[in-house]
Amino acid sequence: MVSDSVNPVEYFYLLAGVLFIVGLRYLGSPKTARLGNRISALGMVCAVGGVLTQGIVAWWIVLVGIAIGAAIGITAARSVKMTAMPQMVAIFNGCGGGAAALVATGELLTRIGAGETLTIDESLTTVLSAVIGAISFSGSIIAYLKLQELMTGRPIVYAGQQIVNALILLVMLAAGGFVIAGAEPVTALYVALGLALLLGILFVIPVGGADMPVIISLLNSFTGLAAALTGFVLSNNVLIISGALVGASGTLLTVLMSKAMNRSLANVLFGAFGSVKSSASAKGENTGTIRSVSADDVGTMLAYANQVIVVPGYGMAVAQAQHTVRELAENLEERGVTVKYAIHPVAGRMPGHMNVLLAEADVPYDALYDMDDINPEFERTDVALIIGANDVTNPAARSDPSSPIYGMPILNVDRAANVVVLKRSMNPGFAGIDNPLYEDPKTVMLFGDAKKSIEAVNGAVKAL
Numbered sequence: 001m002v003s004d005s006v007n008p009v010e011y012f013y014l015l016a017g018v019l020f021i022v023g024l025r026y027l028g029s030p031k032t033a034r035l036g037n038r039i040s041a042l043g044m045v046c047a048v049g050g051v052l053t054q055g056i057v058a059w060w061i062v063l064v065g066i067a068i069g070a071a072i073g074i075t076a077a078r079s080v081k082m083t084a085m086p087q088m089v090a091i092f093n094g095c096g097g098g099a100a101a102l103v104a105t106g107e108l109l110t111r112i113g114a115g116e117t118l119t120i121d122e123s124l125t126t127v128l129s130a131v132i133g134a135i136s137f138s139g140s141i142i143a144y145l146k147l148q149e150l151m152t153g154r155p156i157v158y159a160g161q162q163i164v165n166a167l168i169l170l171v172m173l174a175a176g177g178f179v180i181a182g183a184e185p186v187t188a189l190y191v192a193l194g195l196a197l198l199l200g201i202l203f204v205i206p207v208g209g210a211d212m213p214v215i216i217s218l219l220n221s222f223t224g225l226a227a228a229l230t231g232f233v234l235s236n237n238v239l240i241i242s243g244a245l246v247g248a249s250g251t252l253l254t255v256l257m258s259k260a261m262n263r264s265l266a267n268v269l270f271g272a273f274g275s276v277k278s279s280a281s282a283k284g285e286n287t288g289t290i291r292s293v294s295a296d297d298v299g300t301m302l303a304y305a306n307q308v309i310v311v312p313g314y315g316m317a318v319a320q321a322q323h324t325v326r327e328l329a330e331n332l333e334e335r336g337v338t339v340k341y342a343i344h345p346v347a348g349r350m351p352g353h354m355n356v357l358l359a360e361a362d363v364p365y366d367a368l369y370d371m372d373d374i375n376p377e378f379e380r381t382d383v384a385l386i387i388g389a390n391d392v393t394n395p396a397a398r399s400d401p402s403s404p405i406y407g408m409p410i411l412n413v414d415r416a417a418n419v420v421v422l423k424r425s426m427n428p429g430f431a432g433i434d435n436p437l438y439e440d441p442k443t444v445m446l447f448g449d450a451k452k453s454i455e456a457v458n459g460a461v462k463a464l
Helices: 009-026 033-052 059-079 082-113 120-147 161-181 185-204 209-234 237-260 265-270 295-303 314-319 322-334 353-360 371-380 450-463
Strands: 307-312 338-343 368-370 383-387 418-423 443-447
Touching: 009 033, 009 237, 033 059, 033 237, 082 120, 082 185, 082 209, 082 314, 082 353, 120 161, 120 185, 120 209, 161 185, 209 237, 237 265, 295 322, 295 383, 295 418, 295 443, 295 450, 307 322, 307 353, 307 371, 314 322, 314 353, 314 450, 322 338, 322 353, 322 450, 338 353, 338 371, 368 371, 418 450, 443 450
Parallel strands: 307 338, 307 383, 338 368, 383 418, 418 443
Antiparallel strands: none
């Protein structure tokens, strides 16, 4: 028998929380990610169902909102290209932060308008939810614009930038303090929100495009924290649980991404990595000998290899070549060639970008190898086939202390017997630095669109 002191809706929220945790657990592996997504979606259904039983607003209002949001989400998910998936993640994350800011702001204004006196903990959590959500919103918009190349992906820096950011942060905190103290709370709240939006913009513009995987993860953790704080504002346990999960997972992923680049989070945020340098290396000017080959040459090399490791990068995503790559791998495997895929933690434009692309092409999960697992294999590999991956295969990270990426763990492709690089041109990667791998005597270049190049290589393999 249910106690009178327990609101039955809490059982909906408890079930939703459990489903979120289980779903997140399954999202940790490509093999179970789809199931995890479905379980998490079921948890959201339970959460929404619990809200509806509260009678906060009329059912039809909630259902209309759900219908509009679902239509936008389904259309976006079905129409967006895989190359634009990071941008969609940034936009959706920004929507979450913006929603948290709006809910917290609306709740605060409603209670102030009703003449209620908020306790310090109530006003503190409300203000924090609003400003953190606003920072996440505007920061995510800038991340989207950088990834979509609607603004430069290079770091935007200026003299005294950190001082300006620190002053904005201090004034924002002071305005939040006025809200908590009840001194002109409405005006102070608007000031705090405006400065939070500005800080989100200034927070992201000095981050280079190559660091977007880290900044997306960090902004995701901000959104989770804002959602959890909103849960305290509304006394909603499921918001607290889900927000805490998002915040914690986003923070862990941020740390892992930073570790994968062997850089501190402070260096990512304030180091302006990717700024244009005056050196030849920074401009992507190769000074050694570059060997260009034909698709037939590459096809012959691959067909008579014992083991081939495919290294996918953003170039594969741009060319939408993942299906063609899978077809090539299948043809090679029919000839007795072992084919494996090397996945660097920060390859692409967001965490797991390459895994998603290859999963879409039905590449077997057990053929995908993390960096630590695949690196020992390169010394026993006949051909390393690099498809548009520049920065994560750059040996300067091991050998050149003056390189901006020195110390970053990379895929040891240069230790394979032969290296084939597919690129459109000799332009540098997203980090804007040169790759000496291309001048290695073992390396050959196949220039052109990755999909067309792989199709030609596949035809050459079949002809043998």
